[in-house]
Amino acid sequence: MTPNDPSDNPWSDLERPPLNAASLSRALVRPESLWTSLEVVDSTGSTNTDLAARAARGEAREGQVLVAERQTAGRGRLERTWTAPARSGLFLSAVLVPEVPAERWSWLPLLAGVATASALSRTAGADVVLKWPNDVLVRFGDEERKIGGILSERVERPGGPAAVVLGIGLNVTLREEELPVPGAGSLALAGARVTDRDTLLRAVLRSLQEWYGRWRDADGDPEASGVREAYTAGCATLGRRVRAVLPGERELLGEAVAVDDGGRLVLAGGEGVQQPVGAGDIVHLRPGPEGA
Structure with a gap:
């Protein structure tokens, strides 16, 4: 990106206004909330990389959320990278410190999928389903297109319990000519009734807090928390x-x-x-x- 890149200007595309960090913090960071801080940056390589580095230095506590208006080296599973136009999606990571048996931490990306899909279905009215283990798909017509993914990374912290950095990336307003690969999609292309990123981010983080709380209160048990039942009901992979x-x-x-x-x-x-x-x-x- 060059200094004169028009994407540097948050108002260069009026259909893609910047996130309102102050309003989001007021809505989400509360005494009774899981979320302890919310930071929005204009651009970074990867929110997961940034938060993992902070956690490894002992500088991140549970509930910290980092959101980027643009990622230049977003990471998915198997070290894949991807990029998207500025302010075209939601690119966020959160620090969690699950006080549940470590062998149950593998449910966290699936739990995040359930939380994300339910938030988008409820708020945006899109037909959102999950592909095992970490893809978020949207159905429109006779197609299923990938609109997002989830990345979960364990990080050892000095002098404290290990943390998990949970990343979520979602295509919100990508246009057909901006799609990175065949089979990709976006909420806008699927005809979602809501594409306001502030509204969607609040919905996703509130849903994640709810599902994480259920899972944590059940000591990570996927059955008792209802996570497995919800994931099974929303997973397009099962039965195929x-x-x-x-x-x-x-x-x-x-x-x-x-x-x-x-x-x-x-x-x-x-x-x-x-x-x-x-x-x-x-x-x-x-x-x-x-x-x-």
């Missing part, structure tokens, strides 16, 4: 034939039949053999020879 591309370029074909206690996707292959998948890329297959 999929291809799982695993580390080492191995592949598995099967029907996605369940999410197990560890948040892993369970595939049913030939002769009823079931296998859990904890990491990898999942491709939804269309009916036909490819999925046979």
Whole structure:
């Protein structure tokens, strides 16, 4: 980005006004709230990278939220990077310190998916579903397009318990010509009734606080907290034939039949053999020879 880049000017695109940081802080940072601070920056490489570095230095407490109007090196799973025009989406990360058994932390990105999808469905009126493990999709017509993703990273903190930096990236007003890859989408392209980013950010963070509170109060139990039931109901992967591309370029074909206690996707292959998948890329297959 050059000093004369018009995207430096927050009013260069009147359809994409800047976030109102003061108003958001007043609405979200309260004595009874999970959120202890909310900072909005004009541009950064990655909000997750920034907050993880603060946490590793012992400078971040639970409930800190960092939002960027623009990310130049946004990160997804498997170290993938992506960028988007300034003020075209929501790019945020939050620090959480879950006082639950560490083996249940794998539910955090799925929990964040439930919170995000329910907030967008309720607030924007979009038909939002989840793709295991961390993709947020929107349905319009006969298509499912990816509008966002979630990244969860464990960070060791000096002199204190480990933290999780939870990142959420969502395409809000991207236009067709701005989409980074085929299969991407945005809330605006899906005809969402609300694309005001302040409204959407408040909804997502309030929903995340609610679901995180339920999960934490249940000691991270996905069943008792209702997280597994909600995730199963909103996951477009379950019940479909999929291809799982695993580390080492191995592949598995099967029907996605369940999410197990560890948040892993369970595939049913030939002769009823079931296998859990904890990491990898999942491709939804269309009916036909490819999925046979």
